[in-house]
Amino acid sequence: MPKKYTAQCACGAVKFAFDRDPTFVANCHCNDCKRASGGEMATFFAVPADDFDLLSGQPKAFHYVANSGNGLDRNFCPDCGSRVFTSNLDGFPGAVFVQLGSLDRPDLIAPKLEMFTARRLDWNRPLDLPQFDGMPN
Ligand SMILES: [Zn+2]
Numbered sequence: 074m075p076k077k078y079t080a081q082c083a084c085g086a087v088k089f090a091f092d093r094d095p096t097f098v099a100n101c102h103c104n105d106c107k108r109a110s111g112g113e114m115a116t117f118f119a120v121p122a123d124d125f126d127l128l129s130g131q132p133k134a135f136h137y138v139a140n141s142g143n144g145l146d147r148n149f150c151p152d153c154g155s156r157v158f159t160s161n162l163d164g165f166p167g168a169v170f171v172q173l174g175s176l177d178r179p180d181l182i183a184p185k186l187e188m189f190t191a192r193r194l195d196w197n198r199p200l201d202l203p204q205f206d207g208m209p210n
């Protein structure tokens with residue numbers, strides 16, 4: 074049976090899917106997310122690794138150490154350069170962090186909190202969601 078959520082990079086070479094509704098969905102305003110996404114923030118959510126199926130493509134992983142000191146692998150499509158998911162994040166074993174914009178139906182998942190709000194730029198307004206200066210606790 075096809076999984077509930079499907080996602081892909083901009084050129085469609087990398088495709089993946091998962092079933093479970095994510096419980097951790099964050100708008101992250103940290104500088105790492107700014108740099109990696111090229112935007113003011115990134116919206117991402119955690120998917121259990123055992124629910125995450127890579128259906129096609131061979132994403133390339135770039136190992137990176139965030140400002141927090143945690144290492145992680147940013148996975149992107151080597152053909153079109155889209156950033157698609159993060160894996161091997163220190164402190165979060167067994168989780169894959171998916172970028173919301175990769176979803177075929179991004180309207181199905183909405184953020185539940187905002188984090189690293191200390192880095193939010195002045196022109197951006199808080200959403201009506203729990204706000205965390207840094208990492209949620
Ligand atoms: Zn691609």
Ligand SMILES: [Zn+2]
Pocket residue numbers: 101102103104105106107115189
């Ligand atoms: Zn971030």
